[in-house]
Amino acid sequence: MNDHRDVPAIRFTRCSKAFGETVVLDDFSWDVPVGRRVAILGPSGSGKTTLLRLVMTIEQLDAGTIDVFGRPIAAGRDAPAAERLSERQVREVRRDVGMVFQQFNLFPHMTALENVIEAPVRVLGKHKSEAAEHGRQILRQVGLQGKEDAHPRKLSGGQQQRVAIARALAMEPRIMLFDEVTSALDPELVGEVLEVIRDLAEHSSMTMLLVTHEIGFARDVSDEVLFMEHGRVVESGPPEDVLGNPAEERTRSFLRAVGPH
Amino acid sequence: MTQWIPRLLDGLAMTAQATIASFALAVLVSFVVGLGSRMRTLRPFFRIYVEVFRGTSALVQIFYFFYVLPLVGVQLSPLVAGVSALGLNFGAYGSEIVRGAMEAVPRGQYEASVALSMPRWLAIRRVILPQAVRTMIPPFGNILVDLMKTTALLSMISVGDLAFVGKQVLQSEGSAVMAYLPVMVLYFAFAVLLGRGTHRIEQLVGRGWSEATT
Amino acid sequence: MRVDYEYALRVLPVLLRGAVTTFQATIGGMALALVLGLVFVVLLRSKNVLISYPTRAVLEFVRGTPLLIQLFFLFYVLPEWGIRLEALGTGIFALGLHYSTYIAEVYRAGIESVPRGQWEASTALSFSKLDTWRRIVLPQAVITVLPMLGNYLVAMFKETPLLATITVIEMLGAGLSAAASSYRYFEVFTLIGLIFLAMSLPAGALVRKFEAINKRYA
Numbered sequence A: 001m002n003d004h005r006d007v008p009a010i011r012f013t014r015c016s017k018a019f020g021e022t023v024v025l026d027d028f029s030w031d032v033p034v035g036r037r038v039a040i041l042g043p044s045g046s047g048k049t050t051l052l053r054l055v056m057t058i059e060q061l062d063a064g065t066i067d068v069f070g071r072p073i074a075a076g077r078d079a080p081a082a083e084r085l086s087e088r089q090v091r092e093v094r095r096d097v098g099m100v101f102q103q104f105n106l107f108p109h110m111t112a113l114e115n116v117i118e119a120p121v122r123v124l125g126k127h128k129s130e131a132a133e134h135g136r137q138i139l140r141q142v143g144l145q146g147k148e149d150a151h152p153r154k155l156s157g158g159q160q161q162r163v164a165i166a167r168a169l170a171m172e173p174r175i176m177l178f179d180e181v182t183s184a185l186d187p188e189l190v191g192e193v194l195e196v197i198r199d200l201a202e203h204s205s206m207t208m209l210l211v212t213h214e215i216g217f218a219r220d221v222s223d224e225v226l227f228m229e230h231g232r233v234v235e236s237g238p239p240e241d242v243l244g245n246p247a248e249e250r251t252r253s254f255l256r257a258v259g260p261h
Numbered sequence B: 001m002t003q004w005i006p007r008l009l010d011g012l013a014m015t016a017q018a019t020i021a022s023f024a025l026a027v028l029v030s031f032v033v034g035l036g037s038r039m040r041t042l043r044p045f046f047r048i049y050v051e052v053f054r055g056t057s058a059l060v061q062i063f064y065f066f067y068v069l070p071l072v073g074v075q076l077s078p079l080v081a082g083v084s085a086l087g088l089n090f091g092a093y094g095s096e097i098v099r100g101a102m103e104a105v106p107r108g109q110y111e112a113s114v115a116l117s118m119p120r121w122l123a124i125r126r127v128i129l130p131q132a133v134r135t136m137i138p139p140f141g142n143i144l145v146d147l148m149k150t151t152a153l154l155s156m157i158s159v160g161d162l163a164f165v166g167k168q169v170l171q172s173e174g175s176a177v178m179a180y181l182p183v184m185v186l187y188f189a190f191a192v193l194l195g196r197g198t199h200r201i202e203q204l205v206g207r208g209w210s211e212a213t214t
Numbered sequence C: 001m002r003v004d005y006e007y008a009l010r011v012l013p014v015l016l017r018g019a020v021t022t023f024q025a026t027i028g029g030m031a032l033a034l035v036l037g038l039v040f041v042v043l044l045r046s047k048n049v050l051i052s053y054p055t056r057a058v059l060e061f062v063r064g065t066p067l068l069i070q071l072f073f074l075f076y077v078l079p080e081w082g083i084r085l086e087a088l089g090t091g092i093f094a095l096g097l098h099y100s101t102y103i104a105e106v107y108r109a110g111i112e113s114v115p116r117g118q119w120e121a122s123t124a125l126s127f128s129k130l131d132t133w134r135r136i137v138l139p140q141a142v143i144t145v146l147p148m149l150g151n152y153l154v155a156m157f158k159e160t161p162l163l164a165t166i167t168v169i170e171m172l173g174a175g176l177s178a179a180a181s182s183y184r185y186f187e188v189f190t191l192i193g194l195i196f197l198a199m200s201l202p203a204g205a206l207v208r209k210f211e212a213i214n215k216r217y218a
Helices: A048-055 A087-094 A112-122 A128-141 A157-169 A187-203 A215-221 A249-258 B002-036 B043-055 B058-072 B078-104 B107-115 B120-157 B162-173 B176-204 C005-044 C049-063 C067-080 C087-112 C116-124 C129-166 C171-182 C185-217
Strands: A010-019 A022-032 A037-041 A063-068 A071-075 A097-100 A175-179 A207-211 A224-229 A232-237
Touching: A010 A048, A022 A048, A022 A063, A022 A232, A037 A048, A037 A215, A048 A063, A048 A071, A048 A175, A048 A207, A071 A087, A097 A157, A097 B107, A112 A128, A112 A157, A112 B120, A128 A157, A157 A187, A187 A207, A187 A215, A207 A215, A224 A249, A232 A249, B002 B043, B002 B078, B002 B120, B002 B162, B002 B176, B043 B078, B043 C185, B058 B078, B058 B120, B058 C129, B058 C171, B058 C185, B078 B120, B107 B120, B120 B162, B120 B176, B120 C067, B162 B176, B162 C067, B176 C049, B176 C067, C005 C049, C005 C087, C005 C129, C005 C171, C005 C185, C049 C087, C067 C087, C067 C129, C087 C129, C116 C129, C129 C171, C129 C185, C171 C185
Parallel strands: A037 A207, A037 A224, A097 A175, A175 A207
Antiparallel strands: A010 A022, A010 A063, A063 A071, A224 A232
C-alpha cells in the first residue's frame, strides 16, 4: 500500500454535486490526512452528509474526483471515458472505507452477529468460524455481549446503532464515516453510542469523518472541525479555534443557534 | 351419483397438477423477468412480454397456444399448451410483484450493502431478496388461488380437469345442479386450502425478524 | 406458415361486430357488479351477525370458485328453475355476480381508508349521518376506490371471452366460428389479441394515472 506520509487518506479535487437546482457541493477541494479525525458541522442542507455519501459512492459525483489513499474511488459524470472507473476497481478501493448511517440500515432478517460477519465472509472471503469469533469480539467491544443472536427489531435504537458500528468495523476499514449517527436516537440513548465512538477514536488510528450536531462531542473527539454552508467550507481548523473562537460570523450564529456547550 | 366420485377425484387431481405446474412456471418467469428488468438491455423485451400477456385475455392465450402454435410447427399436448399459457400469463403479473417488492425494500439497505463493498448481485441475493420475498408471499398467494380457478379454462381445450368432469356429468345426467354443485364445492375447498397454506407460509417466513408477523 | 392478410381484412369486421357484444357484456357486467357490490357491502357491514356472517360466506364461496363454472351453472340451472335469459343476459349476470364480490371489498377498503378521526370530527360538528357520508366520507373514499374499480373493469373486460363458452357471439365467439370454417387460426387469434391490447393498454395507462393522482393525495 502507498502509505506515504504525504498521501492523504481522502483527497477531494474540485468536487461538485447538485440535486436538481440545489447545489450541495460547489467546487470543493480538500485533503484529509491519514489518521485525522474531522468533525463536519453545518446547518442541514449544507452538503455535509452528501460529502460522506460521495466518498462511499452512494451518490454520483457531478464533477471532480475523489481519491482514497491515492487511488481513485469516484469521478464526475463529465470525466473522460479513460478515467471512468470500473465497478470492480471502485469496490477494491471502497474496502478501505466503512460507514455508519443515521438510520442504522441494519439487515432486519439477520441477527446482530450475522449482520457483522456477512460482509467479512461474503466479500472478504473469510472463514465463517474465524469471522464469527472476530465478530463476537467486536460486539463485545461495543458493549453488546449477549446480544449476538438478537434480530435488530429486538434491540433498542442505541443498541442497533452499536451493531451498525460493529458491522462497519468488522471490515477493518482504514477510514470510517459517521453520518449523524445519533440523530435518529432518543436523547437518553445518544450517550452510549457516542461513548463507543469516543473509545474508538482513542484506541485506533483510523481516519474518521464525523457529521454531527453534537458540538461537545465534536470538540472532544476531533482534531479538526470543518464548518460548511451551501456546499462550501466556511471555516476549518482546530476545534478550540472553530468552536471556541470562530472567525466567521456565520459559524458564530450557527453555534449560538445550536445552544451553549 | 356416487359412481361419479372417482371421476371427480381424477378431475381434482388434474386440476391440482395443472395448478402446480403452471404456478411453478409462473414463479420462475416472475423472478427471471422481475430481476431481469433491472438490466437495461433486457428491460424493453420484458416490458413487451408483460404488456402483451397482461393486456389480453387468458382464454385467448390458451387458444393461441393450442390452435396457433401447431401451425408454426410447435405441437404441444393440451395440458402442456394450457399450462404454458397460464404460466406465462400469471408470470406477467408475478413479475410486477417481484419488481414492486424489490423496490419496496428501503434504499438504506442498498446503501448499507454498498458501504460493505458487496457486489450488486450479492447484495440482491443476500440482503434485498430475503426481505422482498417476505413481501411477495401474500400477493403470490393470491396469484396461486386465482391461477387454480383459472385452470378451469383448460377444460375448453379438452384437459380432463374438474370443470371437464362437470361437463361430462351434465351431459350424462342432464342436471346442472348435480353436475356443478359438487364441482364448485371441490374448487372452493381447494381454494380455501391454498389460502390457508399460503397464510401459514407467510407466518413462518420472517418469523423473528419481520414486524408484520408479530 | 403464410399469413393471409386478405383474409385478416375480411374477418376483421366480423370480429369488430363481436367486439360490440364484448363491450355490452363488460358495461352490463360492471353496472351490475357496482350495484350488487353496494348491496353486499351494506349487508357485510350489518351489525347483525345473522346477516353479516352468511353474506361473508356467500362472498367467499363465489370468490373461491371459477367464473367459468359459475357461468355454466347459471346457463344450465336458470332454465331448470324456469328463468329464461338469453345467453348474453346470463353472461352479464354471471360477470356481475362474480365481480360484485370483489367490488364489495373495494367499497369496504374505501370506507375503511377514511380515518376514524374524520367520523369523530363529523360527530363533533353535529353533522347528520347522511351529511357525514355525503360530505365527508364518500368524497375521500372515492379517491381510493376509483383506481381499484378501474382495475376490475379492465380485468372483467379481459374475461368476457369466457362468454363464448355459453354460445355468446362476442369477439372470441365470433373468431372461433370464423376460424372453424377457414382454419385461419393465426390470423383470427392474432387480431383478437391485438384488439384486446388496443383497448386494455390505454385503459391500464388511465388507471395508473389515477393511482398516481391518488398517491399524491394520500
